Amino acid sequence: MSETYKKQIVQHIIRNLLDIQLLRIIQTQPTWGYKIKKQVEADFNIKLRHGALYSTLSGLEQKGFVESKKQQKDGRARKVYTITENGKIYLQTYYSILQGQLEST
Amino acid sequence: MSETYKKQIVQHIIRNLLDIQLLRIIQTQPTWGYKIKKQVEADFNIKLRHGALYSTLSGLEQKGFVESKKQQKDGRARKVYTITENGKIYLQTYYSILQGQLEST
DNA sequence: TACAATATGTCCTTATTCGGACATATATTA
DNA sequence: TAATATATGTCCGAATAAGGACATATTGTA
Numbered sequence: 001m002s003e004t005y006k007k008q009i010v011q012h013i014i015r016n017l018l019d020i021q022l023l024r025i026i027q028t029q030p031t032w033g034y035k036i037k038k039q040v041e042a043d044f045n046i047k048l049r050h051g052a053l054y055s056t057l058s059g060l061e062q063k064g065f066v067e068s069k070k071q072q073k074d075g076r077a078r079k080v081y082t083i084t085e086n087g088k089i090y091l092q093t094y095y096s097i098l099q100g101q102l103e104s105t
Numbered sequence: 106m107s108e109t110y111k112k113q114i115v116q117h118i119i120r121n122l123l124d125i126q127l128l129r130i131i132q133t134q135p136t137w138g139y140k141i142k143k144q145v146e147a148d149f150n151i152k153l154r155h156g157a158l159y160s161t162l163s164g165l166e167q168k169g170f171v172e173s174k175k176q177q178k179d180g181r182a183r184k185v186y187t188i189t190e191n192g193k194i195y196l197q198t199y200y201s202i203l204q205g206q207l208e209s210t
Numbered sequence: 211t212a213c214a215a216t217a218t219g220t221c222c223t224t225a226t227t228c229g230g231a232c233a234t235a236t237a238t239t240a
Numbered sequence: 241t242a243a244t245a246t247a248t249g250t251c252c253g254a255a256t257a258a259g260g261a262c263a264t265a266t267t268g269t270a
Contacts, residue, residue, distance in 0.1 A: 005198040016121035034247045049229065054249060075236060076246060093110045097118065098203055139217045154259065159219060180266060181216060
């Protein structure tokens with residue numbers, strides 16, 4: 001597979017479907033903004049502006065796809081996000097559409 | 106699967122990953138702008154602005170992912186797009202990234 | 211003959227998003 | 241104690257994209 005395009009496409013997906021990617025990450029385990037940023041940057045070797053990250057997280061919460069709880073860990077205040085039932089349904093619907101596209105390849 | 110979200114997500118994908126969706130369609134068979142518009146609108150029951158469509162097609166051609174040939178059919182001038190080798194590699198790379206995400210579900 | 215459909219393209223104003231800075235607070239390390 | 245890392249958030253000017261109109265040409269239909 002072409003490594004040349006890989007980074008480009010990942011950036012494209014992260015940029016244009018950030019909400020869905022965040023839901024994906026939060027579904028695997030409850031987590032918080034800063035950790036997601038570090039994780040995505042390490043995993044994909046790209047930059048993630050925290051401005052976009054936090055506002056997208058707020059958006060997901062407003063839509064009822066995630067819930068947040070303030071957590072105090074080692075003196076640091078984290079906002080831990082957990083996926084909701086609606087969030088799971090939304091993600092599942094997204095996956096099923098992609099699955100359909102992959103199958104018709 | 107939730108029908109409530111389906112249309113919303115399809116619109117999201119078409120809107121944010123239009124270039125990839127166009128490549129997908131052109132890969133299955135060479136086609137032209139107007140036909141793609143009608144096809145997408147019928148298949149997904151959404152509106153596709155032809156302004157965005159034609160400029161995205163031009164963009165794909167500039168990037169070397171598709172090639173166009175002017176064709177005369179029934180007196181009408183069509184610009185028939187065909188996917189290139191680079192276009193196929195690009196799409197394949199995209200699919201492999203999605204596959205990876207789907208597998209980790 | 212007028213209208214709808216096929217077919218492709220540009221242009222312009224408005225709306226949205228980007229990238230980066232500004233802002234704040236605590237903990238750890240050099 | 242100064243810098244770095246963790247942690248979350250807002251704001252603003254610039255860049256980009258969206259929506260729709262303008263433009264043109266042919267064919268088929270009412």
